[in-house]
Amino acid sequence: MKRRLLTLVVALTVAGYPSAAVAGDPLSRMTLAEKVGQMVVSYVYGESATSVSAADAAANEAMFGAGVTTGAQAVEKYHLGGVIYFTWSRNLTNPPQIAALSNGLQRAAMADTGIPLQISTDQEGGTVNRIGAPLAISPGAMAIGATFDPRTAYDAAKVSGTELRALGITVTHAPVVDVNTNPRNAADGVRAFSDRTAHVATFGVAAERGYRAAGVGTTAKHFPGLGDTTVNTDNGVAVTDETREQILRTHVPPFRAIIAAGAGSIMAAHIVAPSLDPTGVPASLSRPIITGLLREKLGFDGVVVTDALEAAALGDYTDEQVIVGAVRAGVDQLLMPRSVPGAIRILLDAVASGRLSERRIDQSVRRILRTKTGSPYVVEPPVVGTPAAVDTMNRIAARSITTLRSAALPLQDGQDVLVTGWGAGTTTNLATALGATRLYTGSPSDTVIAQAVAAAAEHDVTVVTTSNAWADPTQVELVQALLATGRPIVVVAVGTPYDLASFPAAPTFVAAYGYQPPTIAALAAVLQGRAQAPGRLPVTIDGLYPYGFRAP
Missing domain, CATH: 3.40.50.1700 (Glycoside hydrolase family 3 C-terminal domain)
Incomplete structure (x- = not known):
């Protein structure tokens, strides 16, 4: 077992494991490799942290290198700061399995550095629910927006967050606070609350507070806004031709509101916004957008995480351009780099060559460590899908x-x-x-x-x-x-x-x-006429119906 780098304060015992809180200045006891590892969030293959199928072992070796066959080994070898769960990586079979996987990965992280692991997934509600039944399934953002009652956003987020936390998931990549101004938006659509700036801001803040009340971290996305695009950045390059004034007036205010509400993390989009950065690089690699606008103008000093770095939108950039460019831009966390060993090596080489300073790395790691509080472990088996939780989601759906x-x-x-x-x-x-x-x-x-x-x-x-x-x-x-x-x-x-x-x-x-x-x-x-339809349009259908309409 590797040495513990940090002073651990034992607070209580959950599922037989001690709760740890970071004490003192952890950076002074971390190696550079451990610091850059904290900046990487990757997926791992398998239902268990330590025992996986032959197929998952091979997939992990292809991802992390020879001999790294399990998620726990990947966490320990690269000192990973975070792991993100997906169905296709076989992490999400059922609640007991998910909770056990989370505890296993946390044990690996605590044995390695003594720093809790960030475990995340995309559980927005609606069309983006990585985990289905028996969890209480939330309607999506636009359905919630159609209730015209921000309390529904709070309630849905609190229920969802409570269930995620029970599974050992510490961060959800939600809420989406894009303003869906383009009816043909392939990135957002029903993932957005509305096409109105104030509506999105109000509901986004309510969701942020609901997740926080449940003890789960959030990632407001996708800065500076994906509402005016017809391309999903997972599939290609998204470009907005809106002016700087339009972006600042329409798309940025929800992020400003989320920041004022205490958001801990914001996701940088791979959208190209020439009016904000005439060089034409995506926002996730843009210093004028991340440092100039988000950090300096909006005053955000929390964690900035990229959207998935495997996305097709970055296909024309080398790994070095992506990794070094994102950190230079002001990003803290690198989500799903194309190669984890490659990303780690690039960061270490960039510091050694002077292209990045260790002081810059320290800035990001300090922000990340501030988000890692409380016990990293959860009680097994988890309690999810309670009648009260399911009833809350049903009532919200009925109002949409x-x-x-x-x-x-x-x-x-x-x-x-x-x-x-x-x-x-x-x-x-x-x-x-x-x-x-x-x-x-x-x-x-x-x-x-x-x-x-x-x-x-x-x-x-x-x-x-x-x-x-x-x-x-x-x-x-x-x-x-x-x-x-x-x-x-x-x-x-x-x-x-x-x-x-x-x-x-x-x-x-x-x-x-x-x-x-x-x-x-x-x-x-x-x-069937057994219920009324109280929902109202949270968007405008041009030439037909205005925002707020419903049939009399």
Whole structure:
């Protein structure tokens, strides 16, 4: 076992492990390698910290080098400051497994440096829920925004944060505080609360406070805002052509509000904003944006973390340009570098050559260590998905459903109902909730559209689901073909409500903003007339309905 670098204050025992708090000045007892390790957040493969399958062992070796077959070994060898969980890295099988993995990784970190590990995931709610049932599943940000009650953002965040903390997850990469000004936004959409700056700021601050009340750290994202882009930076380069004044007036205020509320961490986006930095580098690598705007103008002295460095948006940059550029820009944490050994080596070489100073490294490590408080361990087995937690999420979902047009509603007892359209799981779950026939079409071919039209003719009413139809002409063709039958058609947008602009003649249109179980249950109740639809549009549908609208 490696020496403990830090003075540990034993406070209590959780799950048989001591609680530790950092005392004194830890930096004076850390090597440079241990410092730069704190700046790296990586994924690891496997359900366990110390015992993994052959496939996961091979994946870890490919990621971290020969002989590093487990997450615990990766944490110890590279003195990692953080680990991020994903389903595809096989970290999220079930709550007991997640809690055990978290405790195992924390044991490795404490044995190595005595510094607790940051364990994170993306649990925004809605379409970005890394962990599903039996956790209480939160509606997404736009659904919460549709309640027009910021208390729902607080309540959802507190429930979600409490459950994450029970699993040993110390940070959630949420809330999204982008202002969704572009209806064709491929990065945010329903992940954003609204297209109104004040609305986003109010709900973002409420969510921040809810997570904090649960004892979980947050990452407000994506600075300086991804609301005006049509490209998801995971897939390519996002550029905003908005002026500096537009960005400062529309997209920056939610971050200012979050900072004033005490945000501990902000994620830097890979968006290119020429009006903020004419060199054309992404914000995550831009000193004018990170240091000049975020730190100096907005006064933020918390942790700045990059968006995933594996993202396609950085594909034209070398690892050295990305790693050194981000730190020079003012970033503290490097999330998911393409190579962990490479990132560590680049940082060490940059200090040795004078391209980065150790003093600059110390600035970042001090910020990171300030966020690592309390016991790193959790009680096993964890308690999640309590009736009270599930009820909270159900009540929020029920308040989000928004009816814009209601000609064919409510569905009547005895009607023969067809559910068709986008989403294999969505159509299955909605058909089950309605006691309806189901015909999944996805992005339909002409043949499938013809089948749906024929099926609609055999039913009293058809419910057709859509998701971001503006990006999928075949969904639009399906809805238009169904409307042309003259039969009662109910269009339900389970993505953004902007879909209505693609078929403005639809006489019945409901915005659900998501397709998670609480939302499907609430939607079914509205369609059948068992519940009202109190939600209001948190965005404007140009030429059709204003912000705040709902059918009378």
